[in-house]
Amino acid sequence: MDKKMIFGHKNPDTDSICSALVYADLKTQLGDNVKPVRLGELNKETEYVLDYLDVKAPELITKVPEDVKGVILVDHNEFQQSVDNIRDVKILEVIDHHRISNFETNDPLYFRVEPVGCTSTILYKMYQENDKEISKTIATLMLSAIISDSLLFKSPTCTKEDVKAAKELGEIAEINVEEYGLAMLEAGTALDDKTAVELLTMDAKEFSFGESDVIIAQVNAIDTGTVFERREELEAEINKIIKEKELDLFLLVVTDIINSNSDVLAIGKATQNVEEAFKVKLAANRALLEGVVSRKKQIVTHLGDTFK
Amino acid sequence: MDKKMIFGHKNPDTDSICSALVYADLKTQLGDNVKPVRLGELNKETEYVLDYLDVKAPELITKVPEDVKGVILVDHNEFQQSVDNIRDVKILEVIDHHRISNFETNDPLYFRVEPVGCTSTILYKMYQENDKEISKTIATLMLSAIISDSLLFKSPTCTKEDVKAAKELGEIAEINVEEYGLAMLEAGTALDDKTAVELLTMDAKEFSFGESDVIIAQVNAIDTGTVFERREELEAEINKIIKEKELDLFLLVVTDIINSNSDVLAIGKATQNVEEAFKVKLAANRALLEGVVSRKKQIVTHLGDTFK
Numbered sequence: 001m002d003k004k005m006i007f008g009h010k011n012p013d014t015d016s017i018c019s020a021l022v023y024a025d026l027k028t029q030l031g032d033n034v035k036p037v038r039l040g041e042l043n044k045e046t047e048y049v050l051d052y053l054d055v056k057a058p059e060l061i062t063k064v065p066e067d068v069k070g071v072i073l074v075d076h077n078e079f080q081q082s083v084d085n086i087r088d089v090k091i092l093e094v095i096d097h098h099r100i101s102n103f104e105t106n107d108p109l110y111f112r113v114e115p116v117g118c119t120s121t122i123l124y125k126m127y128q129e130n131d132k133e134i135s136k137t138i139a140t141l142m143l144s145a146i147i148s149d150s151l152l153f154k155s156p157t158c159t160k161e162d163v164k165a166a167k168e169l170g171e172i173a174e175i176n177v178e179e180y181g182l183a184m185l186e187a188g189t190a191l192d193d194k195t196a197v198e199l200l201t202m203d204a205k206e207f208s209f210g211e212s213d214v215i216i217a218q219v220n221a222i223d224t225g226t227v228f229e230r231r232e233e234l235e236a237e238i239n240k241i242i243k244e245k246e247l248d249l250f251l252l253v254v255t256d257i258i259n260s261n262s263d264v265l266a267i268g269k270a271t272q273n274v275e276e277a278f279k280v281k282l283a284a285n286r287a288l289l290e291g292v293v294s295r296k297k298q299i300v301t302h303l304g305d306t307f308k
Numbered sequence: 309m310d311k312k313m314i315f316g317h318k319n320p321d322t323d324s325i326c327s328a329l330v331y332a333d334l335k336t337q338l339g340d341n342v343k344p345v346r347l348g349e350l351n352k353e354t355e356y357v358l359d360y361l362d363v364k365a366p367e368l369i370t371k372v373p374e375d376v377k378g379v380i381l382v383d384h385n386e387f388q389q390s391v392d393n394i395r396d397v398k399i400l401e402v403i404d405h406h407r408i409s410n411f412e413t414n415d416p417l418y419f420r421v422e423p424v425g426c427t428s429t430i431l432y433k434m435y436q437e438n439d440k441e442i443s444k445t446i447a448t449l450m451l452s453a454i455i456s457d458s459l460l461f462k463s464p465t466c467t468k469e470d471v472k473a474a475k476e477l478g479e480i481a482e483i484n485v486e487e488y489g490l491a492m493l494e495a496g497t498a499l500d501d502k503t504a505v506e507l508l509t510m511d512a513k514e515f516s517f518g519e520s521d522v523i524i525a526q527v528n529a530i531d532t533g534t535v536f537e538r539r540e541e542l543e544a545e546i547n548k549i550i551k552e553k554e555l556d557l558f559l560l561v562v563t564d565i566i567n568s569n570s571d572v573l574a575i576g577k578a579t580q581n582v583e584e585a586f587k588v589k590l591a592a593n594r595a596l597l598e599g600v601v602s603r604k605k606q607i608v609t610h611l612g613d614t615f616k
Contacts, residue, residue, distance in 0.1 A: 102412070
């Protein structure tokens with residue numbers, strides 16, 4: 001296969017799926033031979049987006065086939081969030097908006113990380129830099145990724161560039177951004193049919209802070225209380241995951257997308273780092289983090305500092 | 309200090325010095341408060357450039373002062389090649405053209421690495437992207453960096469983008485690129501007044517390949533034989549460095565800039581990796597690597613693979 005594969009992180013969110021599809025479109029327009037793929041199941045929010053547009057989901061892979069020429073990572077760079085055989089494949093490019101950690105190559109590559117709220121915001125600039133056309137479908141994919149990552153522009157990760165990109169993409173897509181965005185986010189909060197394990201793994205990311213291994217799982221909700229009705233079952237599953245992966249901490253972040261707070265459940269030997277990072281006291285392993293909605297900017301940063 | 313500091317790698321080469329000066333100019337034009345600094349002594353080649361332009365060298369620092377707001381890395385990203393207290397400072401940006409390794413942050417940042425031959429080639433594009441003016445002096449600094457990193461366009465690291473940038477910069481600077489470039493490169497080969505230690509450290513970079521620590525030092529020469537007249541003295545000093553830094557390998561690469569070959573001297577317990585990487589037999593610790601002139605593209609890549 002002379003193809004290159006493009007994919008976002010494991011437990012893909014809307015940005016990871018949309019950015020893979022979008023960048024594949026841009027690369028194809030630029031004459032490259034690429035294929036968007038995904039490293040996990042779609043979440044309800046992303047399903048809503050693809051259904052709305054009648055776009056097929058990228059093919060699911062568990063490892064990069066040996067005959068693939070090289071890979072392009074979008075929306076992540078940390079190897080533990082990437083495909084299992086990432087160390088055996090040639091990484092050609094990275095387009096991302098996260099902290100950089102646990103990434104290395106022997107060869108120089110095209111690596112573009114910008115401190116914006118969404119990978120698709122960077123891709124939008126790349127269409128402009130390359131003077132390439134953005135179809136209505138592609139515009140809606142990018143817009144959906146920005147709405148998802150910024151919680152409709154309410155997250156502190158959201159920058160002026162994201163807002164500007166979303167506005168312009170909304171015009172290209174001829175879509176009511178607020179209305180579409182709310183429907184999309186609400187679709188993502190339908191958690192009733194999820195098992196405890198699914199809920200804990202659907203948007204879980206692994207981090208290494210110094211010598212400590214941490215999983216931070218995030219779910220969005222309209223009413224965070226309903227998630228915690230299943231606290232006992234969730235704690236039992238979390239303890240299994242901690243044991244299996246030898247984690248120092250598992251943090252479940254249940255984000256109230258209406259009031260912009262997060263209710264967290266922290267388990268593991270490093271729970272005191274959570275208390276230190278957010279200046280809270282855990283009660284029954286839980287705490288309310290006022291105004292916290294962004295894993296990247298409000299959780300990883302502060303929690304990471306306490307492991308130094 | 310509300311300032312941000314910009315610097316290239318330790319043992320700065322012409323690209324590290326010029327790119328710090330150049331990016332400080334661009335950032336200042338963009339309204340930022342920045343100061344270019346350097347992490348080591350200038351080499352003869354860079355001295356030639358700054359003398360030619362009557363430009364003052366950036367201030368030498370050994371660590372980032374505590375009151376500096378943040379730092380911008382140019383021409384490197386690996387922490388062991390950076391300032392000693394790099395882990396204690398806020399990294400705001402990285403502009404580089406090397407492999408990515410041993411770099412991490414807790415915060416997202418602006419990180420731009422492109423597989424071109426020289427950092428200044430990326431900076432040249434950034435002037436254009438931001439529609440900012442390039443003075444004759446700034447053009448000559450960028451041109452010098454490109455000539456240095458590409459050995460006057462003869463290195464395999466040199467891309468079309470580097471050649472195009474150099475041509476356009478030569479026109480802005482109103483300079484005869486070939487003539488100036490040769491004089492500049494020759495100035496860099498004046499090694500007679502260097503002690504063995506200076507010769508081994510003036511352009512030495514540390515690398516971690518898996519669990520192994522390696523230093524690769526490079527010097528340019530018109531006649532590589534004259535360097536090896538001091539082989540015994542060099543070997544004695546290399547053995548001291550290996551012991552002190554607990555290295556697995558020290559590789560001295562003496563590059564013939566006229567014939568585009570390199571004569572290497574390899575010492576340490578991992579010398580068999582050199583033989584494996586370049587399919588050569590070391591004799592008296594030496595080997596000729598035909599056509600090899602680029603540490604980055606022809607040495608780090610192949611050598612790194614053998615440590616996997």
